[in-house]
Amino acid sequence: MASSSDNQVPATETLNPYVLKTPMNGHDSTESPHQTTPQEAEPGNKEPSDAQSTDNIESREKRKRVDPPEPSESAEPKSSLHPLWKTSLCSYFRRSDGSCSHGEGCRYAHGEEELRPRPDNSWDPTSERAKKLLKSEDGDKSEGSNSRDDDVLMTDALADDSSDSALAKCLVNLPMRWNADNLRSFLAEQGILYKSAKKKKGMIIGFLNFESAEQVKRAMEELDGKSVGNKNLKVADVVPRSFEKKTLAMPPPQSTQQTVKPASASDSVVSMSSNGIEDGDTMNDSLMPDGSVLKARSARDVVTPLAHMPYADQLEHKKNSLMQSLKRLTRNARKACPTGVSLPEWILKSREIGGLPCKLEGVIESPIVNGYRNKCEFSVGYSVQGKPTVGFMLGNFREGVTAVEEPVDCPNVSRIACKYAAIFQEFLQHSGLPIWNRLNNTGFWRQLTVREGRAPGEAAEVENLEASVSEVMLMVQVCSAGFDDGIVNSEFEKMTQSFAMGASSDSPCLPLTALVVQDHKGISNAAPADAPLRSLPIPKAESDSGLEATNNVMEARIHDYISNLQFRISPTAFFQVNTLAAEKLYSLAGDWAGLGPDTLLFDICCGTGTIGLTLAHRVGMVVGIEMNASAVSDALRNAEINGIENCIFVCAKAEDVMGSLLKEYLNLPKKQDENPNVSESNGEKISTVVDEETPMENLPDPEGSTSLEIENGKGTSAHSKNDNQELQSHLQKSCSPENGTNSMQQFKNVVAIVDPPRVGLHPTVIKALRTHPGLRRLVYISCNPESLVANAIELCTPSVDKTEKGNKNNRGWRNMSSAGLARHRAKSMPNSEPFQPIKAMAVDLFPHTPHCELVMLLER
Numbered sequence: 001m002a003s004s005s006d007n008q009v010p011a012t013e014t015l016n017p018y019v020l021k022t023p024m025n026g027h028d029s030t031e032s033p034h035q036t037t038p039q040e041a042e043p044g045n046k047e048p049s050d051a052q053s054t055d056n057i058e059s060r061e062k063r064k065r066v067d068p069p070e071p072s073e074s075a076e077p078k079s080s081l082h083p084l085w086k087t088s089l090c091s092y093f094r095r096s097d098g099s100c101s102h103g104e105g106c107r108y109a110h111g112e113e114e115l116r117p118r119p120d121n122s123w124d125p126t127s128e129r130a131k132k133l134l135k136s137e138d139g140d141k142s143e144g145s146n147s148r149d150d151d152v153l154m155t156d157a158l159a160d161d162s163s164d165s166a167l168a169k170c171l172v173n174l175p176m177r178w179n180a181d182n183l184r185s186f187l188a189e190q191g192i193l194y195k196s197a198k199k200k201k202g203m204i205i206g207f208l209n210f211e212s213a214e215q216v217k218r219a220m221e222e223l224d225g226k227s228v229g230n231k232n233l234k235v236a237d238v239v240p241r242s243f244e245k246k247t248l249a250m251p252p253p254q255s256t257q258q259t260v261k262p263a264s265a266s267d268s269v270v271s272m273s274s275n276g277i278e279d280g281d282t283m284n285d286s287l288m289p290d291g292s293v294l295k296a297r298s299a300r301d302v303v304t305p306l307a308h309m310p311y312a313d314q315l316e317h318k319k320n321s322l323m324q325s326l327k328r329l330t331r332n333a334r335k336a337c338p339t340g341v342s343l344p345e346w347i348l349k350s351r352e353i354g355g356l357p358c359k360l361e362g363v364i365e366s367p368i369v370n371g372y373r374n375k376c377e378f379s380v381g382y383s384v385q386g387k388p389t390v391g392f393m394l395g396n397f398r399e400g401v402t403a404v405e406e407p408v409d410c411p412n413v414s415r416i417a418c419k420y421a422a423i424f425q426e427f428l429q430h431s432g433l434p435i436w437n438r439l440n441n442t443g444f445w446r447q448l449t450v451r452e453g454r455a456p457g458e459a460a461e462v463e464n465l466e467a468s469v470s471e472v473m474l475m476v477q478v479c480s481a482g483f484d485d486g487i488v489n490s491e492f493e494k495m496t497q498s499f500a501m502g503a504s505s506d507s508p509c510l511p512l513t514a515l516v517v518q519d520h521k522g523i524s525n526a527a528p529a530d531a532p533l534r535s536l537p538i539p540k541a542e543s544d545s546g547l548e549a550t551n552n553v554m555e556a557r558i559h560d561y562i563s564n565l566q567f568r569i570s571p572t573a574f575f576q577v578n579t580l581a582a583e584k585l586y587s588l589a590g591d592w593a594g595l596g597p598d599t600l601l602f603d604i605c606c607g608t609g610t611i612g613l614t615l616a617h618r619v620g621m622v623v624g625i626e627m628n629a630s631a632v633s634d635a636l637r638n639a640e641i642n643g644i645e646n647c648i649f650v651c652a653k654a655e656d657v658m659g660s661l662l663k664e665y666l667n668l669p670k671k672q673d674e675n676p677n678v679s680e681s682n683g684e685k686i687s688t689v690v691d692e693e694t695p696m697e698n699l700p701d702p703e704g705s706t707s708l709e710i711e712n713g714k715g716t717s718a719h720s721k722n723d724n725q726e727l728q729s730h731l732q733k734s735c736s737p738e739n740g741t742n743s744m745q746q747f748k749n750v751v752a753i754v755d756p757p758r759v760g761l762h763p764t765v766i767k768a769l770r771t772h773p774g775l776r777r778l779v780y781i782s783c784n785p786e787s788l789v790a791n792a793i794e795l796c797t798p799s800v801d802k803t804e805k806g807n808k809n810n811r812g813w814r815n816m817s818s819a820g821l822a823r824h825r826a827k828s829m830p831n832s833e834p835f836q837p838i839k840a841m842a843v844d845l846f847p848h849t850p851h852c853e854l855v856m857l858l859e860r
């Protein structure tokens with residue numbers, strides 16, 4: 001596998017030293033002076049929230065733009081330029097009507113003409129260029145006539161029923177809402193003859209097969225350029241000719257044994273959840289007939305779009321992008337602040353730190369930059385050469401890309417994962433069962449997940465991560481519906497043999513601990529947590545003790561270590577993909593949480609308990625909340641194997657239990673005004689009067705029975721949402737009301753660390769956290785800054801006495817940005833003290849991709 005350095009650009013002169021972990025307050029030399037304008041806060045001006053949308057913009061930009069050489073580029077040889085030179089607009093220049101004290105030497109662009117694309121080919125999101133691109137994105141690629149057929153790489157369409165790819169065409173720019181019937185009616189209206197026509201709702205592409213070259217010719221004459229809605233149709237090749245040229249020697253796609261199932265709805269299939277999609281500049285360029293260069297996609301470009309940049313530049317890029325996101329928090333909270341209510345201190349002070357809501361203290365780098373992923377989800381599909389392939393999809397299904405490429409050049413994938421992908425790919429060449437066809441939703445083999453677990457021992461890990469990998473779990477996703485059990489079992493047997501032989505023939509032999517099959521019928525490969533699992537026994541290789549066999553799915557686990565604690569991980573449980581960087585993330589969160597023996601820590605969305613368990617020794621008690629039952633079972637077991645006894649894990653959706661858990665554990669009345677308040681405990685309602693001035697410690701414990709003292713620390717247990725009674729009884733047993741202590745005496749400090757999925761916290765959870773006065777500190781960890789910003793708007797915007805009731809008939813929310821929606825929700829937040837953003841810092845868990853984890857401390 002190529003190392004990332006193979007494709008790195010040469011080191012360029014550094015204009016400003018990169019300062020990691022330094023405060024970014026004010027206009028210091030490392031910070032962009034870019035200031036945002038009020039209109040940028042408009043919902044419509046939303047930046048692309050993920051790399052995928054950035055990518056779409058970028059690829060469109062490539063198609064449309066023929067830029068004259070940049071003045072700065074012609075003035076200086078390219079190699080001497082800092083990669084970020086003039087890639088952001090200078091706000092001093094903009095604000096002061098065309099002047100900036102740095103003059104021509106300013107590293108920021110003085111106007112749109114000077115602006116250069118960023119190293120990842122995106123544009124300063126506040127520039128007119130970026131906004132225009134966003135608009136064209138929102139307008140659903142309305143510039144269809146300019147779109148080039150190189151976007152379509154629908155190998156599934158070729159694999160399906162066309163023996164001659166020259167007779168297979170696709171129609172680009174069809175209305176998304178059309179299904180196959182709509183397409184067929186349209187073709188009939190136009191008098192077009194064809195063999196088969198397919199179209200799914202949600203895609204802009206339809207697929208046509210013709211009987212003859214004559215039919216193709218006529219369809220092209222009639223349809224190419226035809227206006228439908230506000231777009232012009234384009235007839236394109238299903239796989240561009242530029243790819244086919246390279247594949248003349250390759251066999252045509254295998255015909256597949258399909259069990260035809262009705263297609264229900266469309267969905268996008270993303271090969272690896274945190275992937276971005278961007279065209280890069282590395283390989284497969286071909287000259288197009290119009291003289292332009294087709295930038296062929298590669299898995300490396302799709303999965304690791306920043307891999308061409310030196311790592312320090314990647315961190316700088318992430319830092320800049322996070323700063324843009326954070327500034328949105330200030331702008332939106334300012335906008336949402338009710339009339340007549342003074343702006344909170346943090347918004348007023350934001351002017352001093354360039355519009356940031358709080359200091360962004362830097363980006364902590366990943367201890368490992370290459371091969372760091374301990375989990376890879378490889379799609380199964382056809383390559384552009386029509387070969388069954390295990391790897392990453394080269395784009396988005398909605399836009400007509402299903403081609404899969406091997407992961408060998410992706411620097412974030414480990415050698416072990418690549419090896420298993422290759423073994424599986426080799427097996428698929430001879431399998432009697434078909435690979436999954438995303439176009440028809442038919443087929444059998446869908447996905448391979450490779451998960452690695454390490455043995456303890458720090459020194460070896462960073463230098464030679466592979467040597468520390470001691471366990472591997474493979475999960476193969478299939479769709480067995482309609483296939484004969486006997487054939488399926490026989491294929492599974494052959495597959496396990498292939499894996500076992502492949503593992504033992506590698507040198508040194510690859511670990512193989514568990515092999516699980518996940519049966520999933522859904523359209524997208526993202527299977528629900530309860531999709532049936534089956535463990536396959538792994539044949540023991542003669543000379544190898546590394547291969548362990550288990551056929552009990554309950555025993556199909558691997559283990560990893562964080563902060564010297566062992567973690568059991570079951571097949572569908574979440575575990576951070578970069579273990580060593582995750583360790584840094586959790587310790588940062590712990591340091592900021594202000595923990596102590598009198599701390600009650602809520603670990604919200606706790607997965608296998610990693611955060612709570614690594615911090616358990618620093619607090620009085622941990623309450624973990626997690627909806628995935630096997631992750632909760634892992635968490636419980638993890639507490640046990642590490643001898644941790646002060647944790648409780650609740651298996652439920654946080655939105656279903658957060659409010660009642662806060663009430664039960666903090667034993668506080670619900671509201672902080674002077675009205676009689678109601679708190680529920682053991683089903684009984686208790687009324688108390690609370691004065692806002694009353695210190696938390698002095699608040700009465702209405703029953704005394706739910707105080708949270710853990711007797712001898714023997715508190716670790718798990719509860720499902722249905723066993724609240726058991727939870728109550730546990731609390732009563734583990735607490736010692738006899739000694740007269742109450743919750744507030746025991747836990748003076750109540751802290752929540754939240755680590756939600758990409759979409760962020762459910763509004764009900766935000767409301768519960770915001771309106772419970774006992775919770776003074778919250779550490780928010782997020783892999784998606786957009787959702788952190790949206791949630792923080794609700795947590796930090798001052799509320800009014802009279803809240804607005806949401807209009808349920810208002811469907812405008814559908815078109816709102818997440819920040820706009822959060823502003824809207826903030827208006828109906830019950831009167832409560834808002835949090836304030838105190839500081840933020842990022843940890844790079846995903847080198848070579850645009851993603852990283854952002855941590856923000858909120859206090860009140």
Ligand SMILES: C[S@@+](CC[C@H](N)C(=O)[O-])C[C@H]1O[C@@H](n2cnc3c(N)ncnc32)[C@H](O)[C@@H]1O
Pocket residue numbers: 573574575576604605606607608609610611625626627628631652653654655755756757758762
């Ligand atoms: C980003 S992971 C974090 C897990 C854990 N904190 C860690 O670092 O390993 C998010 C977790 O939230 C869980 N989750 C998603 N939605 C949830 C919900 N509504 N309530 C509770 N847990 C949820 C997922 O199952 C997943 O384990």
